[in-house]
Amino acid sequence: MPNSRILEISVGIFVAVGIAALLVLAVNVSNVSGFSAGSQYTITANFDDVSGLKPRSAVSIAGVTVGRVTSIVVDPETYEAVVAMTIDARFNDVPVDSSVGIYTAGLLGEKYVGIEPGGAPDVLEEGSVIRLTQSSIVLEKLISQFLFSQSDKKEE
Amino acid sequence: MFDWFAQLGRSAIDFFARLGSEVLLFLQAIAAFKALVFRPALIIQQLFSIGVRSMLIIIVSGFFVGMVLGLQGYNTLIDFGAEESLGVMVALSLVRELGPVVTALLYAGRAGSALTAEIGLMKATEQLSGLEMMAVNPVERILAPRLLAGIISMPLLAAMFSAVGVFGGYLVGVDMLGVDTGAYWSQMQARVDFEQDIIQGVIKSVVFGVVTTWIAVYEGYTCLPTSEGVSRSTTRTVVYSALAVLGLDFLLTALML
Amino acid sequence: MPSTDNNLVRIRDLHFSRGHSKIFNGIDIDIPKGKITAIMGPSGTGKTTLLKLIGGQLKPQQGTILFHGENIPAMKTKKLYEVRKKMGMLFQSGALLTDMSVFDNIAFPLREHTELPEVMIRDLVLMKLQAVGLRGARDLNPSQLSGGMARRVAFARAIALDPEMIMFDEPFTGQDPISMGVLVQLIRSMNEALELTSVMVSHDIEETMAIADKVYIISQGKIMGYGSPEEMNQSDSPWISQFVHGEADGPVHFHYQARSYSDDIFAGENRD
Numbered sequence: 001m002p003n004s005r006i007l008e009i010s011v012g013i014f015v016a017v018g019i020a021a022l023l024v025l026a027v028n029v030s031n032v033s034g035f036s037a038g039s040q041y042t043i044t045a046n047f048d049d050v051s052g053l054k055p056r057s058a059v060s061i062a063g064v065t066v067g068r069v070t071s072i073v074v075d076p077e078t079y080e081a082v083v084a085m086t087i088d089a090r091f092n093d094v095p096v097d098s099s100v101g102i103y104t105a106g107l108l109g110e111k112y113v114g115i116e117p118g119g120a121p122d123v124l125e126e127g128s129v130i131r132l133t134q135s136s137i138v139l140e141k142l143i144s145q146f147l148f149s150q151s152d153k154k155e156e
Numbered sequence: 157m158f159d160w161f162a163q164l165g166r167s168a169i170d171f172f173a174r175l176g177s178e179v180l181l182f183l184q185a186i187a188a189f190k191a192l193v194f195r196p197a198l199i200i201q202q203l204f205s206i207g208v209r210s211m212l213i214i215i216v217s218g219f220f221v222g223m224v225l226g227l228q229g230y231n232t233l234i235d236f237g238a239e240e241s242l243g244v245m246v247a248l249s250l251v252r253e254l255g256p257v258v259t260a261l262l263y264a265g266r267a268g269s270a271l272t273a274e275i276g277l278m279k280a281t282e283q284l285s286g287l288e289m290m291a292v293n294p295v296e297r298i299l300a301p302r303l304l305a306g307i308i309s310m311p312l313l314a315a316m317f318s319a320v321g322v323f324g325g326y327l328v329g330v331d332m333l334g335v336d337t338g339a340y341w342s343q344m345q346a347r348v349d350f351e352q353d354i355i356q357g358v359i360k361s362v363v364f365g366v367v368t369t370w371i372a373v374y375e376g377y378t379c380l381p382t383s384e385g386v387s388r389s390t391t392r393t394v395v396y397s398a399l400a401v402l403g404l405d406f407l408l409t410a411l412m413l
Numbered sequence: 414m415p416s417t418d419n420n421l422v423r424i425r426d427l428h429f430s431r432g433h434s435k436i437f438n439g440i441d442i443d444i445p446k447g448k449i450t451a452i453m454g455p456s457g458t459g460k461t462t463l464l465k466l467i468g469g470q471l472k473p474q475q476g477t478i479l480f481h482g483e484n485i486p487a488m489k490t491k492k493l494y495e496v497r498k499k500m501g502m503l504f505q506s507g508a509l510l511t512d513m514s515v516f517d518n519i520a521f522p523l524r525e526h527t528e529l530p531e532v533m534i535r536d537l538v539l540m541k542l543q544a545v546g547l548r549g550a551r552d553l554n555p556s557q558l559s560g561g562m563a564r565r566v567a568f569a570r571a572i573a574l575d576p577e578m579i580m581f582d583e584p585f586t587g588q589d590p591i592s593m594g595v596l597v598q599l600i601r602s603m604n605e606a607l608e609l610t611s612v613m614v615s616h617d618i619e620e621t622m623a624i625a626d627k628v629y630i631i632s633q634g635k636i637m638g639y640g641s642p643e644e645m646n647q648s649d650s651p652w653i654s655q656f657v658h659g660e661a662d663g664p665v666h667f668h669y670q671a672r673s674y675s676d677d678i679f680a681g682e683n684r685d
Contacts, residue, residue, distance in 0.1 A: 004197075007204050014208045018312025021319035022358070028341070029247050029322055030348040056349060065346070278511075286508030289468050290522045290570075291497035293490075297525075 039089040040067065041126040045100045045113075049135040050081040052111040053102055059085045059113040066091045069113060085113060087124070096122040099132035111136060178374060181295060185373075188293075188300035198297075202305035206267045206369075210313055213266055214259055218250075218317035221258060222324025225249055229325070230333050242335050243344035246325035247318075251348065251357045255318035257405050260364035263310060264397030268372035271302055272393040275376025276386035284377075299373045306372075310365025311358050318357065356412050363404060368397040421446045421578055421610045422467060427476035429459070429466060436462055437473070438634035444578075449604055449611040451625035453618070454632050455656070455665070460614035461505070463631075464580045467612070468502060469493045480578075498526060501571030501579040505586060507563035509555040509570070515542070516551040519570045526574060541569040545599060561592025568599065578610040579603075585617040593617075597624055618657060622646070630656060632665075 050072055059067035067087035075082050087094070097118030102111055115130075124130070192199055229245045275298060278284050284294045322344075329335040348354070372393045379389035422444035429437040436459035444450045452460055465471045467478055469485045478485040480496060488496065509518050519538045523529060529537070542548040545565040555563060564584060571579055584600065585593050601624045604611050615621045622628070622642040629639040630653055638645065638653045645657050655663030671677065 008200060010208045011200050011203045014203065014211055014309075015312065017211070018207075018309075018315055021312070021315035022354075024319045025251060025315055025322075025354050025357075026350055029251065029319075029344055030350040030354050056352075058346060281511070282504040282506050282508040283510055285465070285470060286502070286504055286510075286567075288470055289497055289500065289502040290525070290574075291494045292522070292525050293494065 040086045041089060041092070041124075042070065042084055042086050043124050043126075043128045043130060044082055044084045045130040045133050046075065046078070046080040046082055047102065047133050047135045048080060049138060050083060050102060050111075051136045051138055052104070053083065053113070053136060054111070057110065057112050059087065059115065061091065061094070061115045061117065066115070083113065092123065092125075094124045095120045096124055096128065097132070098124065098130060099134065100130050101134035102136040104137070181299075181374065181377070182370060184295045185300045185303050185370075188296035189304055191296065192301055192304060195301075198301040199305055199308075202301045203309060206271070206302065206305045207309035207312065210263055210266045210309070211316065213262055214313045214317050215320050217258065217262055218255075218320035219324040221254055221317075222246060222250065222321030222326075223328045225254075225321065226325035226328030226333070230329055230335065239329075239333075239335050240339035241343055242325065242329045243322075243340035243342075244347045246329070247322050247344045247348050248353060250318040250321040250325075251353050253405070253409070255314045255321065256357050256360040256364055257401060259314040259317045259361060260310065260368055260401040261398055263306075263313060263364075264368045264372070264394050264401070267306070267309075268368050268393050268397050269390045271306075271369070271372040272376040272379070272390045273386060275299075275302075275373055276379040276381075276389050279377065279379060280381040280383070280386055282381075294377075299377060302373050303366075303369050306369025307362065307365040310368070311361040314357065314361035314364075356408075359412070360405065360408050363408060364401050367400050367404060371396050371400065419446050420444060421480065422612070423477075423479040424467075425477050425479075427466070427473050427478065429462065429471070429473045429476075431462075435634050439476070440631065440634070440636050442629055442636070442639075444610060444612055445627065446610050447604075447608050448626040449600070449613060449624055450627045450629070451613045451615060451621045452629045452631060453614075453616055453621060453656070454630055454637075456616060458631050458633070460616075460631065461582050464502065464582055464612065464614055467580065468497065468500060498574055499577045501574070501576040503564065503567050503571050503579065503581045503584060505583045507555070507558075507560075507567040509558075509563055509567055511555050513554075514551065515547070515553050515555065515558070515566050518555065518566060519573050522570065522573045537573070541573055542566075544572075544603070545569045546595075559592070561588050561595065564588075564592075564596060565599065568603070572603065572607065572609075575607070576609070578612065581611065581613040581615070583615055583617075584613060585615060585620050593620060600624060618659060622657075632656075 053069060053072060055069055055071055057069045058065045059069060067085050069083055069085045071084045073082050073084075074080070094115060095118040097120040099116045099118065101114050101116065103114045104111055118132075225246045226242065229242050230239055233239045233242055233245065275284075278298065284298070287294045287297060326340060330337050330340050375389040375393045375396070376386075379385045420443045422442070424440065424442040427437050427440050427442075428435075442452070442463075452463060454460055462471065466473055467480070467485065469488060472486050476486075480500075483496070485493070485496065509515075510521065513521070516538055519541055520534050523534050523537060527534075538551070539548055542551055545568055547562060547565055547569070550558065550562065550566070555566070558566060581600065584596055588596065597620050600611065600613070603609060613621060613625065622645070625642055627639065628642055628645050630637045630645065632652070637656075638648060638650055640648075645653060648654055648657070652664045654660075655665060661667050
């Protein structure tokens with residue numbers, strides 16, 4: 001049995017290393033520091049189609065992540081998808097007439113919500129609803145749209 | 157015919173009697189945690205022999221497991237052109253599953269078996285009886301501090317395992333195989349959630365800490381006080397711990413998903 | 414039967430069995446205050462079990478064990494631990510805690526049960542070690558002690574809290590003549606100096622008879638006889654006489670139960 005001083009020091013090191021490892025996991029691996037509770041606000045947007053978007057997907061402005069999707073539900077009357085997302089409070093002057101769209105990172109990548117800032121003087125705040133939305137691009141729909149537009153042209 | 161029923165009844169009664177006494181013992185040990193607050197020296201000593209002495213094997217194993225994950229993950233992901241997701245894969249596998257599970261398995265082999273052998277030998281050499289006759293309750297003096305130290309050590313060890321593993325995966329993926337550094341970290345940070353992944357991993361390792369340490373001290377406390385009895389109990393500790401950890405891992409994953 | 418006033422422990426109608434084997438089948442024992450009582454009997458008669466019953470580590474199926482008039486088997490755990498502070502027990506192996514030094518072993522009960530300052534604990538420990546002649550061995554580990562020394566350390570530990578009664582479990586077994594002599598001397602002198610009540614379980618006739626004030630002889634779950642060592646020596650019971658004088662054959666047979674020797678021999682010849 002080593003003497004008590006060495007024992008205490010090594011236990012101290014053990015606990016410190018363990019807590020440091022937990023901190024590394026929290027900050028470096030999961031990046032918890034960017035979104036501490038309280039310094040954020042929630043907005044919602046209605047989409048016709050959110051295929052591929054999931055809770056925890058990123059919300060970004062000009063490619064920079066500013067928030068996360070928190071929930072996706074279907075409006076029982078309009079059958080639209082209601083997407084709630086939290087935005088970091090640092091980005092508190094996003095114009096109210098901004099538009100949102102669902103985009104794909106790369107060809108096969110993750111879906112994310114992109115905010116296209118508008119020009120109105122009023123800004124988005126807790127509970128705001130964004131009106132201008134562009135739905136998720138679904139490959140099948142895209143192809144059929146393209147075919148229809150071709151046939152329309154021919155008729156002219 | 158009736159013999160058969162009697163046999164069944166007897167084993168059922170035995171089983172519940174043993175279960176009951178084990179639960180009682182466990183509650184006694186938990187109740188003794190309160191008194192331990194005033195005797196930190198006891199816990200520090202156990203943290204040393206349980207935690208500090210397991211640290212090296214956990215860190216080295218974590219590093220190798222991380223490197224293997226990096227290598228295998230890269231070879232699989234490259235086929236889909238998704239090698240940028242290597243960081244996510246390594247981190248999620250470690251934090252959610254491999255960290256808590258492999259740490260608990262190694263812990264059972266390293267610290268659990270040592271605990272059983274130590275307590276078993278104390279029993280075989282009448283030290284536990286001696287404590288009782290000195291009016292010192294061995295459940296409070298021997299079992300409780302070891303259990304508490306195990307519960308504290310396990311999440312810390314699992315966190316070390318995961319953190320070192322992520323670094324090992326980085327070493328292989330980024331330095332050796334050429335995955336982009338930024339992609340490794342940013343994809344990881346974007347997809348690993350603090351509450352969903354890290355906290356769940358910690359919860360798992362706390363549960364494993366309770367279960368494996370309890371199995372170890374209980375096996376030691378109830379072993380036959382002979383050299384054969386001690387060796388058998390030590391083996392049982394490792395086997396039961398491994399089974400309990402793997403079974404509970406499935407259960408916890410299913411519950412928390 | 415001696416009067417109850419000077420008995421520290423009174424055991425009445427004690428029954429204890431382990432599994433299917435009956436170990437005690439209704440025994441009565443009185444342990445007088447300030448005396449050395451020896452409990453003797455052949456190996457495997459549950460002498461150690463008796464000490465554990467008195468210490469409350471085992472519970473009898475039937476019967477009472479009164480310590481200071483209070484029934485030990487009926488005690489709640491907390492009360493039992495209080496009572497145990499008044500008892501010391503010397504285990505056959507010494508039962509020293511192997512992860513601490515001799516000094517810490519003796520200091521252990523003091524540190525656990527008293528709030529004494531460390532200086533005072535040191536003085537007390539050195540006093541106890543001096544009494545057993547091992548003050549110089551205080552920094553050794555239990556693994557460095559010989560069997561006899563370990564028992565002396567355990568003795569010092571058992572008297573650390575100044576108990577009223579000490580129980581000795583086979584104190585002389587496996588000792589060389591010198592350490593045996595030391596232990597005999599120690600038990601006798603401590604008993605007198607500290608006014609201890611001693612209970613000793615042993616099958617070493619000579620040494621036990623030399624220091625005991627009262628002897629009980631147990632066999633097959635029954636008391637075969639009791640009295641002073643002289644009375645035992647002169648007993649006309651053939652069983653006691655065989656035990657006390659260590660004769661090979663008598664009421665207790667040399668041979669383990671078997672069918673007749675000639676049958677066994679011929680059974681082998683007739684086999685094929």
